Amino acid sequence: SYHSAKSTILLICKIMLDGVMLLWFILTALSVLYIAIDIVSTPEAFVLKWGFVILALFSGPLAAFFYVLACREPLPMTHEQYVRPVWKQVLGSTMHCAAGDGLGIIIGAAIGSLLQLNPIMDISLEYILGFGFGWLFFQAFAMRDMAGGSYKKSLKMTFIPEFYSMNLLMCGMLFVSKFWMPAVVGSGSPTSLAFWFIMSIALIAGFLVAYPMNWWLVTNHMKHGMITFRKDSSSSDMKEMDSGHDMKSMQKESQKTSDVKTPSKNLIFGVGLFSVVAIAVSIVIVLKFSQA
DSSP: OHHHHHHHHHHHHHHHHHHHHHHHHHHHHHHHHHHHHHGGGSOBOHHHHHHHHHHHHHHHHHHHHHHHHHTSOSSTTOHHHHTOSHHHHHHHHHHHHHHHHHHHHHHHHHHHHHTTOOHHHHHHHHHHHHHHIIIIIIIIITTGGGGTTOHHHHHHHHHHHHHHHHHHHHHHHHHHHHHHGGGSTTTTSTTSHHHHHHHHHHHHHHHHHHHHHHHHHHHTTSSOOOOBEEEOTTOSSEEESOGGGSHHHHHHHHHHOTTOOOOOHHHHHHHHHHHHHHHHHHHHHHHHHTTO
């Protein structure tokens, strides 16, 4: 009969999904272990090292693949040249956003589920925790050295790029998590492995959606990419060896180089307006159709 056939198909889909999730979590555990051990010797900024580890917790083998492809130093003293291509700089920028904002969003989703918040409150909590953690700590606090050690100045420097990037990251995550979870029984609870699997795929989707925005931010000298830090042989302090990979130096260079133009205030406002409209439309669509 129709109902028995449907039940059989659903059972097969559940078994297949369980198998995919098991494989995913095994690969994720191996990826996190590999990155956590190997990245210790990589001359990357401390916050970006943690960013890769956090990203690996949710994107598993993809994080390991991009770590090797875009950050891991292939030969001694080659990191500066290895991470120089624009796409690698943008990958570092997007990874930084996805690790900080994404972690906050996922924690917000877990809390919202446990408290059984209504959809509007749930999305609001996810956004507040995502942007709050990403901006206040992962960006402004962790990167305050780029603002001369001033946390207040760092907050000001990082607000616009963090806000723009966060909006696009959230768009991608909302569409995957809010439309997929209702279709998988039990996935709405953080006690279910399906919850963490879906949120992991949502973070990957958010990463992809936020990547073009980060490309614009990095190429317009508004956001940093990969950063090379090496330990000075005569000092225990961390010394930045390639000044071209930090936000301050990129801003200075853009002022000195005639063929590099910084975006106008109108363009910056327009891009920001686009990001706000994108997240607003995404929220409206999710609220209207995800529970249908």
